[in-house]
Amino acid sequence: MIRVGIIGVGRIGRLHTENICYNVPMAKVVSIADPFMSEDTEKWANNLGITKCYKDYNNxxxxxxxxxxxxxxxxxxxxxxxxxxxxxxKHVFCEKPVDLSIEKIVEVMEVLKHKDIKYQVGFNRRFDHNFKAVRDAVANNKIGDPHIMRITSRDPAPPPIEYVKVSGGLFLDMTIHDFDMARYLVDSDVKEIFVQADVLVDDAIGEVGDVDTAIVSMKMENGTLAIIENSRKAVYGYDQRVEILGSQGMVGTKNDLPSTAVISNENGVTGEKPLHFFLERYMDSFKKEVIAFVDAINNDTPVPVDINDGLKSVIIGMAAKKSLEEGRPVKISEIKL
Amino acid sequence: MIRVGIIGVGRIGRLHTENICYNVPMAKVVSIADPFMSEDTEKWANNLGITKCYKDYNNxxxxxxxxxxxxxxxxxxxxxxxxxxxxxxKHVFCEKPVDLSIEKIVEVMEVLKHKDIKYQVGFNRRFDHNFKAVRDAVANNKIGDPHIMRITSRDPAPPPIEYVKVSGGLFLDMTIHDFDMARYLVDSDVKEIFVQADVLVDDAIGEVGDVDTAIVSMKMENGTLAIIENSRKAVYGYDQRVEILGSQGMVGTKNDLPSTAVISNENGVTGEKPLHFFLERYMDSFKKEVIAFVDAINNDTPVPVDINDGLKSVIIGMAAKKSLEEGRPVKISEIKL
Amino acid sequence: MIRVGIIGVGRIGRLHTENICYNVPMAKVVSIADPFMSEDTEKWANNLGITKCYKDYNNxxxxxxxxxxxxxxxxxxxxxxxxxxxxxxKHVFCEKPVDLSIEKIVEVMEVLKHKDIKYQVGFNRRFDHNFKAVRDAVANNKIGDPHIMRITSRDPAPPPIEYVKVSGGLFLDMTIHDFDMARYLVDSDVKEIFVQADVLVDDAIGEVGDVDTAIVSMKMENGTLAIIENSRKAVYGYDQRVEILGSQGMVGTKNDLPSTAVISNENGVTGEKPLHFFLERYMDSFKKEVIAFVDAINNDTPVPVDINDGLKSVIIGMAAKKSLEEGRPVKISEIKL
Amino acid sequence: MIRVGIIGVGRIGRLHTENICYNVPMAKVVSIADPFMSEDTEKWANNLGITKCYKDYNNxxxxxxxxxxxxxxxxxxxxxxxxxxxxxxKHVFCEKPVDLSIEKIVEVMEVLKHKDIKYQVGFNRRFDHNFKAVRDAVANNKIGDPHIMRITSRDPAPPPIEYVKVSGGLFLDMTIHDFDMARYLVDSDVKEIFVQADVLVDDAIGEVGDVDTAIVSMKMENGTLAIIENSRKAVYGYDQRVEILGSQGMVGTKNDLPSTAVISNENGVTGEKPLHFFLERYMDSFKKEVIAFVDAINNDTPVPVDINDGLKSVIIGMAAKKSLEEGRPVKISEIKL
Structure with a gap:
């Protein structure tokens, strides 16, 4: 039984806490900490059987x-x-990104070196049933050598502008998941990246120096050509699909839906919109990543997503920003550690 | 080059005429006849290169x-x-049904006996790409022995009530196609039939003694259990699907659509309604049945749909009517020739 | 907090136990009983925090x-x-069927009368996301008046023959879910039923007096014509679909899949088989039915599936058996209480 | 009745000839010319009622x-x-591309100027039912302002290497259709283009200086970000899809299939591969483009695809080649007339 402390109980911290309480029998949350610890939060924790609630995570x-x-x-x-x-x-499960600065991530890596500590980064999408099926198809040679990979990743609506300001920008906040997914799906690093992007959804996003719509083209180290399509706003909901063409076949996924019900009438044949947003869409993957983390501790095996993965995705994000700023393709090797 | 005369140039007669002119290089329409032959019709025929236009088919x-x-x-x-x-x-291509009376069909069969004449009945749906793919899957043992067959057959809107009156009723007018399809798909005759039906679409149909909605359950001679679902009105359009469960798998079809375009927006994910009605939906099968008829003449091979098929479907229709009238399952063998 | 005792901890009893422990925060399993209580079972229970384990349910x-x-x-x-x-x-959550004899169900109803007790029957499928979406479409008049309803319900493989012997037969063991579903979806009772059925999957099933493949046609009290398609063996997996044609539209569902991944190669375009069997397919509905039961107790509101629903489904099953035995349509009113 | 002469009766010339004979009642092929005119070809023409067969197109x-x-x-x-x-x-219907050199296309434009001549270029895909539905959705504001457009265009197998050598390369031979499609779908010209491409399918293609796999990212003049995915080899067949995300919705298409039949068995749920190649896939669009050309002549209206469209697609192709050669994004305005 792994005893867990949760540092930060905002949306994602609460999600992990409840997940562990309800769905991870081999772990137990024993304490939480948050500088904004309130009576309501304590009550919520107590109901889950967690009695130690701190403001200071040092506890x-x-x-x-x-x-x-x-x-x-x-x-x-x-x-x-x-x-x-x-x-x-302590073993560490760290939400993504580890940091917006490469230097600081490298510092963490240095400290981690030679320590007998498990350090997992929260790229939960690797544990999603759809994406895992694609990865398995590639890994099991169902489609031969990958030639063209496409990741479609669109949010239902932009985050609040205050969040956008401190988010690190589209590439480090949103596309970072897709960079990790690209590396995961074809088991290869990115070699070169080129970005075309613009402010098409909301001028306010442009005013704080960010973009809201982007197409990213990449060459992977293994030769795969890759595309990421990002938008901060797809009115039909959260759009999360991938498709890979290989020498022997293609594998692709569709969105998950609230139900398979389809209504046919004079207006056409209408199915449901995708599951609304990442909490609904990826709930199961949040469970699975925590179970994997606990398993890695219990069995002393490598974590499935390590700090190197955390670093790589930030480096690619930096290269994406540079490509957009300089209007040219950027080699990942141009980004200095 | 087979020289063809068309007797009756209403909707279906014109369709066959144009089909032969445009799509059947090895046949040629040389004459048409219709008691209501008009100047317009003659002009239409002349434009197709047909010069002999009669009122009397004896010509x-x-x-x-x-x-x-x-x-x-x-x-x-x-x-x-x-x-x-x-x-x-003359070789004969006869539109379905050959007749609404079994006796009269048998008379035609008698006359046909020992004659070196090709006689094909217009069950065009056997030539449809979707249904043919299902038949091929069954015939090629892709699904093993058929266990449950379902035919969904729904019109977009009821015909005019004047037509309903003389149509022979739902089972001899509309379901007759499905009876033939059932026999064709699993290559077996019907053994027993039971019908539940009602007037749910339009009271006027009930007033002339017909029904507009029906579920038909049948046992085929080869043991397959079969269902036909009929409605005179599906507001989303012409619904023509089949599905067969077999011991080794299932094969099913979807409706054909005007395009594959799908629009996703705040209201859902909406594709097109099925192709509107039988002319759009089955146009290609009308071509193919005529080509098959011409081939049978040219090669002196059996026609793919013969008068026996025409007879069988009418007998099943009679049994369906009897089942509805008497509220009980009816064996096909109860219907006397 | 509702304190629950579980009587019988075979497959379904364990499922409910774990569900309550992990997924129903407002209930708590305090005891279990099973005549075959073993050390392993006790250990399993203890790990879930359940300390009272009995052989005798009277405890x-x-x-x-x-x-x-x-x-x-x-x-x-x-x-x-x-x-x-x-x-x-005690409030009671009773797995289906309440009994195979109508008399015994009526006895339970008599005892229940005027008692302030919640009694819910385990028709979990009513809580399934797909079927609920269909029911909602009907209830919210998205398809107008229902005309034709079809329920496709097929198991991936027959149960052990020892189970078949005591199961009550296809109609009371398997179709009973579909009878309840039919009543639920269009909110109407069954009026008349006709069955065609056979032994097509496994002769052993026939030898113990049961059938394994059936098509059921029904007239509902509200005029809907209904079809149920049952097979004990669909090699592609658990097939659970419904479709309703109404005066203003159609609503239908597809099977749920392990993932949306589709592989296209020289052999075709291949997606996954349906979720394997009822545990995978209906896991979420098992949670929801228990939550609904606990809510009904906590709020003193009617249970969503009551003993009357349990009775009705058995009566329809009896009528189905009678129809098969006598080879004729049977009115539900012919089945005496 | 428009009288037509066909210059060149290879695959595409024969296709147009038969199309006009069978499917375009308001036109008539009166003569054909081909330097390799053979007895077989003459016989084929005679059977279609064409008596004038020349080697020299000047006739x-x-x-x-x-x-x-x-x-x-x-x-x-x-x-x-x-x-x-x-x-x-003579009015002219010219197959694509008008020429591989911009100068020569401009020469044709000069000669055409102020002449009362219809000149249409053979971008048949504009007349395809699926792509037209997408264009209509955009034009009718069903998806708001276009933000991201994706064109997936993959051949089932590479052409013979001898053809590749003289084809003008991937961008002028294959992608040229997609460049025209991009302009057509969002009714806007291309502003900037960036290409990543490689030889992943067949080394022989690389040896003659061409590529076989490419991802193209473009900015359109109206702000749309656009992606084209090209491969010379998709083992599952001819892959022709588009998808456009707009401010108010998304529209996308799927591939057309030989039939809608789907087989479910122990290996999964398998539908058909796309229609094999462009002749099958686009047959209907070849008819429609010719009908549109004949209509433009008869009604003296503008042709739907003019020489300017022919020029633009070649210019974009030149920019694509330059981008690949120089490893940088290229503005269309950099390509000099």
Whole structure:
């Protein structure tokens, strides 16, 4: 039984907490910490059988009963808390991104080196049933050598503009998931990237220096040509699809739907919109990533998504930004550690 | 080159005429006949290169240049004209049904016996790409022994009530196609039939003694259990699907659509309605049945749909009517020739 | 917090137990009972925090701490334990069927009368996302008046022959779910039923006096014509679909799949088989039916599936058997209480 | 009745000839010309009622009976024959591309200027039912302003290497259709293009200096971001799809199939591969483009695809080649006329 402390109980921290309580029998949340700890939050935790609720996460790091921490606090705290947690000999599950700065991620890597600590990054989509089926098809040589990969990734609506400002921009906030997915699906790193992007959804996003619509073309190290299509707003809902053409076949996925019901009438044949957003769409993958993390601790096996994966996705994001700024393809090797 | 005379140039007669002119290089329409022959019709025929236009079909039967006739006149004339045509040594393509009376069909069969005449009945759906693919899957043992067959057959809107009156009723007018399809798909005759039916679409149909909605359950001679679903009105359009469960798999079809375009928006994910009605839906099968008829003449091979098929479907229709009237399952063997 | 005792911890009893432990925060399993209680079972229960494990279910009925019992024992014990539980003032969740005999169900109903007890029957499929979407489409008048309803319900493989012997037969064991579904979807009782059925899958099933393949046609009280298609063996997996044609449109569902991944290669375009069997397919509905039961207790509202629903489905099953035996349509009113 | 001469009766010339004979009642092929005119070809023509068969196309140009010519000869003769035909006062239907050199297309445009001649270029895909439905959805504002457009265009197998050598390369031979499609679908010109491409299918293609797999990203003048995915080899067949995300919705198409039949068995749920190649897939569009050309002549209205469209697609192709050669995005305005 792995004893877990949750650092940061905003939306994603609460999700992990409830997941562990309800769906991960071999782990147990023993404490939570959040600078904005409120009575309501304490009550919510107590109902889940969690009695230790702190404002200061150091109470968790100092607790010898705690085996592992989930870092679900704001992005700028991920790296420093990671380092403190590692030094306190806790296994770490860190939400993505590890940091918006490459230097800080490398610092965490340095501290982690030679330590007997499991450090997993929260790229939950790797655990999604659809994407895993695609990865399996590729890995099991069902489609031969991958030639063209396409990732369609569109949100139902842009986040609040205040969030956009501190998000690190489209590529480090949203596309970062797709960069990791691209690496995962064909088991290869990115070699070169070119971006065309614009502000087509909401001028306010442009005013804070970001873009909301992008097409990304990439060459992977293994020769695959790859495309990512991003939009901050698809009115029909959360659009999460991939397709890979290989030398021996193609594999592709469709969106998951609330139900398979289809109504045919004088207006046409109408099915449901995709599951609304990432909580509905990826709930099952959030469970599975935590189970994988707990398994890695229990069996002392490598975590399925490590800090190197966390670093790589940020580097690709940096290259994407550079491509957009300079209007040219950028080699990943141009981004210095 | 087979020289064809068309008897009756209403909707279906014109369709066959144009089909032969445009799509059947090895046949040629040399004459048409219709009691309501008009100047407009003659002009239409002349534009197609047809110069002989008669009111009296005997002019066609007496024309030694004519190899084959298409009987597209009103149903009650099919049998007598068939007999005259056979006696005039013409090959015959007769629209369905051959007649609404079993006796008259048997009379035609008698006249046909030992004659070197090709006689094909217009069950065009056997030539449809979708249904043929299902038949091929069954025939090629892709699904093993058929266990449950379902035929969904629904019109977009009821015919005019004047037509309903003389149509022979739902089972002999509309379901007759499905009876033939059932026999064709699993290559077996019907053994027993039970019908539940009602007037759910339009009271006027009930007032003339017919029904507009029916579910038909049948046992086939080969043991397959079969269902036909009929409605005179599906607001989303012409619904023509089949599905067969077998011991080793299932084969099913969807409707054909005007285009594959799908629009996703806040209201859902909407594709097109099925192709509107039988002319759009089955146009290609009308071509193919005529080509098959011409081939049978040219190669002196059996026609793919013979008068026995025409007879069987009417017998099943009679059994269906009897089942509805008497509220019980009816064995096909109860219907006397 | 509703305190629950589970009577019978075979497959379905364990499922409900784990469901309540993991997914129903407002209920708690406090005890289990099973005549075959083993050390392994006790260990399993202890891991879930359940300490009271009995061989004799009377220990549960006599426990004042217990608010509600789940009757998951063998079918022939459902009715007597129901009566005892009601008399012990426990709310009851009873697995389907309540009994194979109408008389015994009526006895339970008599005991239940005027008691302030919630009694829910385990027709979990009503809580399935797909079927609920169809019911909602009908209830919200999205398709107008229902004309033709079809329920396709096929198992991936027959149960062991020992089970078939005591199952009550296809209609009371398998089709009973579909009878309930038919009533639920169009909110109407069955008026008349006709069955064609045979042994097409496995001769052994015939040898014990049952059938394995059936088509059922029904007239509903509200005029809907209904079809059920049953097979004990669909090699492609668990097939659970419904379709309703109405005066203003059609609503239909497809099967749920393990993933949406589709592989296109030289052999065609291939998607996954349906979710394998009822545990995978209906897991979510098992959660929801229990939540609905607990809510009904907590809010003192009617249960969504009551003993009357349990009775009706058995009556229809009896009529189905009679139809098959006598080879004729049977009115539901012919089945005497 | 438009009298047509066909110049070049290879595959595409024969296709147009038969199309006009069978499917275009308001046109008539009166003569054909081909330097490799053979007895077989003459026989084929005679069977279609065409008696004038020449080796020298000047016989057609000098024939006052001829109203229009179809230029279906080899690409390098399109421009000079176009000029001669225009000067002979013939309407011209010219297969794509008009020429591989921009200068020569401009020469044809010069000769065409101020002439009362219809000149249509053979971008038949604009007349395809699926793509037209997408264009209509955009034009009728069903999806709002287009944001991201994707064109998937993959051949079932590469052409013979001898053809590849003289084809002008992937972008001028294959992608040229997609460039025209991009312009057509969102009714806007291309502004900037970037290409990533490689030899992944067949080394022989690389040895003659061409590529076989490409992803093309473009900015359209109206702000749409666009992607084209090309492969010379999709083992599952001819893959022709488009998808456009707009501010108010998305529209997308699927491939057309030989039939809708789907087989479900232990291996999965398998539908048919796409229609094999362009002849099967686009047959209907070949008819429609010719009908549109004949209508433009008869009604003296503009042709739906004019020489400017022919020029634009070649210019984009030149920019694509430059982007690949120089490894950078290229503005269309960089390509000089």
């Amino acid at each position: 968790i790091l100092n607790d010898k009963e705690v085996d592992a921490v989930f870092i679900c606090s704001s992005t700028n705290t991920h790296a420093p808390i990671s380092i403190e947690a590692i030094e306190a000999h | 066609i039967l007496n024309d030694k240049e004519v190899d084959a006739v298409f009987i597209c006149s009103s149903t009650n004339t099919h049998a007598p004209i068939s007999i005259e045509a056979i006696e005039a040594h | 549960i009925l006599n426990d004042k701490e217990v608010d509600a019992v789940f009757i998951c024992s063998s079918t022939n014990t459902h009715a007597p334990i129901s009566i005892e539980a009601i008399e012990a003032h | 057609i140009l000098n024939d006052k009976e001829v109203d229009a010519v179809f230029i279906c000869s080899s690409t390098n003769t399109h421009a000079p024959i176009s000029i001669e035909a225009i000067e002979a006062h």
